Amino acid sequence: MDSNSCPQSGLCKSLSLKVCIGCSSFMVDRSVLAENCEYFRALFQSGMRESLQDEIQLRCVGVLGFLILLQVLDGERPVLNSDEIVEAIECTAFLQAPALTKHLINIINSENCLLMYHTAATFGVWTLSHSSALFIRDLYPDLQGDVHTLPQTLVDYIKSLQPSSYMAVCSHSPSSELLPDPQRTVCYLDETSKDWKVLTHLPAxxxxxxxxxxxxxxxxxxxxxxxxxxxxxxxxxxxxxxxxxxxxxxxxxxxxxxxxxxxxxxxxxxxxxxxxxxxxxxxxxxxxxxxxxxxxxxxxxxxxxxVVTAVTMNRIFICLWRGQGATDIHEYIPEQDQWQLVSTLVRQHSYGLCMVAHKDNLYVMRNGPCEDFLQCVMDRYNLSSSQWTAMSGQYGNSKSSLFTAVVRGDSVFTLSRQATTEFTVEEQAWRLKRQMKGFGRTGSIYTFLMRLPKTRASDMGTSVDKIHNQVLRDDRPCPRLTLQCSDHL
Incomplete structure (x- = not known):
């Protein structure tokens, strides 16, 4: 029997599509293209002659960009250079491929953010353009000179955004209705005054x-x-x-x-x-x-x-201490709903563990062994190379500070009662960038990033120390707070 007349052969042929770009061609599953690219979905549903063909010529997409798209659709996470980024943005703009756009958003960093922003704006990939602008806004002081080489409309859009603020809240139990605690506050770092200020009070x-x-x-x-x-x-x-x-x-x-x-x-x-x-x-x-x-x-x-956690490149990681000096890093894969062991670090430490992420690196921080437990040391795990590196230097008696670390752009913010410290993440170490006022509170501290509306950031001016000192001076019962679950301050 002629293979062309075989029902099974015809069925297989109808499930695949030959995509030609210049002199290159790719055999791709039609259902994969229809599911992940709005261009192909619309084409296959159009009823036009091209929708029934087994071969199609793409003229507005480059070979490199289409190859990157196929990698992403196959579950890969390719690291891209400048030329590849431009080709990938052009591809996702033309084919309307959310998975590729999402991958590009996930790999935004300080080296490529300006290119991402300008190119995405040029091709009209607005989600990528906006995400890049937010990233640039957080690094604006360091990128200011380069930012002003962009078209003025793009510069103005960046300036219209609010940077992420470094936030903190202490450990508090529910307050008594008769004697509420005015220190039950969520605070933010005012980087202009280098002081901590109150954003809101916790509900009782x-x-x-x-x-x-x-x-x-x-x-x-x-x-x-x-x-x-x-x-x-x-x-x-x-x-x-x-x-x-x-x-x-x-x-x-x-x-x-x-x-x-x-x-x-x-x-x-x-x-x-x-x-x-x-x-x-x-x-x-x-x-x-x-x-x-x-x-x-x-x-x-x-x-x-x-459990110690970190999220980077849109991936969830946890650190599990299992004794005898071993720390396992696992990744949660939402699409498969399963945990996968990534790597194991064997290092002695007496107590304490923290992990933060920057680009494709996980930084695991721990206090030193029993004879040197006040020292905080770090190891870096690179997700791309699957290699561990012991970071040079130690960070003094700053264990409690580093164990509340938060990454913003190329900076790491750390916190203690004595000082708020910003480090610049470099290849082999974290370099001290600046120090600001400490938080001045005792107990466990949660730190995180949020973008505050301009009106809120400028209106809130109560210093954390001012509230603390007022409480110390006032030996009368604290006035009852009127803030409820949905009240304004």
């Missing part, structure tokens, strides 16, 4: 003691936490919207838990492990904002509380 029934704290879509979420030493868990969660300056309630995880990390990622909150009734948990729950409900997903590889 919110606990940040052993709670999960995360930012998602520029809103602050606080989940769980305990009332007191009994470790009775606060069942409701709370959300703060800086744009509206309001607090609202949100349902807490199905499993009451405390001492757990909360991660905001792609429209979802993840509550990882933690404790319940003084027992460690391995369960993980995900709250989809679009659905408004919690559901269980793949459990942690083992029960764990105070």
């Amino acid at each position: 029934n919110t606990s940040t003691t052993m709670a999960g704290v995360a930012v998602l879509d520029n809103k602050l979420y606080i989940m769980g936490g305990v009332h007191d030493v009994s470790k009775k868990v606060v069942e409701s969660g709370f959300c703060y919207c800086p744009a509206a300056n309001t607090w609202s309630s949100i349902s807490g995880p199905q499993q009451l838990r405390y001492n757990f990390p909360l991660i905001g990622h792609e429209g979802c909150l993840y509550a990882l492990g933690g404790e319940s009734n003084m027992k460690s948990l391995s369960s993980v729950e995900r709250f989809r904002m679009s659905e408004g409900s919690w559901s269980f997903v793949a459990s942690l590889p083992c029960p764990a509380a105070s």
